[in-house]
Amino acid sequence: MSTAPKAERLLRASAALWYAVAVAGLWAFGAYIAALYGAGLAGGDLSRWNRVLPDGHGYVAGDMRGNLALGAHLATAFIVTLSGGLQLVPQIRARAPWLHRWNGRLFVAVAVVAATSGLFIALTRGAVAGTYMTVGNALNAALVLTFAAQAWRTARARAFVSHRRWALRLFVVINAVWFYRLGMMLWFAANQGPVGHTAAFDGPFDIFLAFAHVLLPLAILELYLAAGARGGARAKGAMAALLLVLSLATAMGVLLVAMGMWLPRL
Template identity: 90%
Template sequence: MSTAPKPEWLLRASAVLWYGVAVAGLWAFGFYIAALYGVGLLGGDLSRWNRVLPEGHGYVAGDLRGNLALGAHLTLAFIVTLGGALQLVPQIRARAPWLHRWNGRLFVVAAVVAAASGVFIALTRGAVAGIYMTLGNALNAALVLTFAALAWRTARARAFIRHRRWALRLFVVINAVWFYRLGMMLWFAVHQGPVGHTAAFDGPFDIFLAFAHVLLPLAILELYLAAGAQGGARAKGAMAALLLVLSLATAAGVLLVVMGMWLPRL
């Protein structure tokens, strides 16, 4: 009798591994948001917001509307980053369905308002990282709003299989800014420098990443969903191997961004 792990088990185990690495990275991102921007707000030092954000995009004296929009965007990003990961824990869904429902409602509302406030900030304060990144962010916002509506609608209809798929898609696209940072740091580390990047964010790699940070994780999710639902043993095994590689890449990206980008700014 063969004792080799079944493809279904390998696929599930590799997905759990990637999820564990991603949660660690996302919560590190949430801590960074709280430590940089939250501490500045609670301590009355709003100039702290300008450590990273360029002039005119952080705290701007006299711009109450823009500052409130930015504060709301950052607060909701913190909520989405920490709370979104909890929605994917099956034990919470099984043992505390009320928590899953209410956290899910908070997650969807926070995601929608975060996306809308991001678009508002871009329209009123201009592009932060060039026109291509602005277009990529607009695409991301449109997908967030679409997936949030479909996740909410399928949940209310108690179509839980379809709800899970839309919720996973929402989870991926709302965390696109996190994927962006990991992708950039990994690229720079592999090439030992900012190859394909310019100060205006219009280099070849900048243009690619402006859209890939939204569409590439989403495409990988679709492959995972297809392999799980319709794939044979080979497809499941190949997807499990891909997720293993992505887990290692995600772990490396998290380490690079924490040590090279987040901690030095705190």
């Protein structure tokens, strides 16, 4: 029996495994956003927003535009973690296409608001994690807006193969801030400390991660798409092995972030 079908099945299974791990981690991130920031809004205690965000970047009395932009950014970040997790489930596309369509419209719209509000905050309130991170976030916002437009255009044109690719790219870049947290905690754990990190976020690792949290997951996605579309059995098998390693790394990263960053702040 040819190894090609086996490699194809292995690639799909490993991709599904990574996606399941990622969605669980993203929903945990969404729960953290709701518990920290949503609880502050619901309870009328907006100073709770400053528990994590540094001075001038959380709730600022008198800065209505900035506070509204921050609130919109936090709300859309919460929605993205939930909506994005549902949008790429093939069973939903097949059995509830109406849900896929409306959730997709919500996801694209919210992604645009998240990107523009985040960019507005970065440009008006300054860098939270250093100048390099601001540049990386601007790149991320540009990619989100580009991929959102392409996902919308191809869906309207019913070019579903192309639409799936743009939707996957949008899913990856809109969750870049989540990848940033995982990457940082995995690096610190592997090195038993903040090697290459400075308080000003201008260390060699800080500079690398400022761009890698956007471009590295996107590059891995492109490898996956290429392997699935044009790769032979060996390429598919190698990509499947990489996804299995990434599934383990993602699970470890989520656990480290939850224990080291999210739970202590609630």
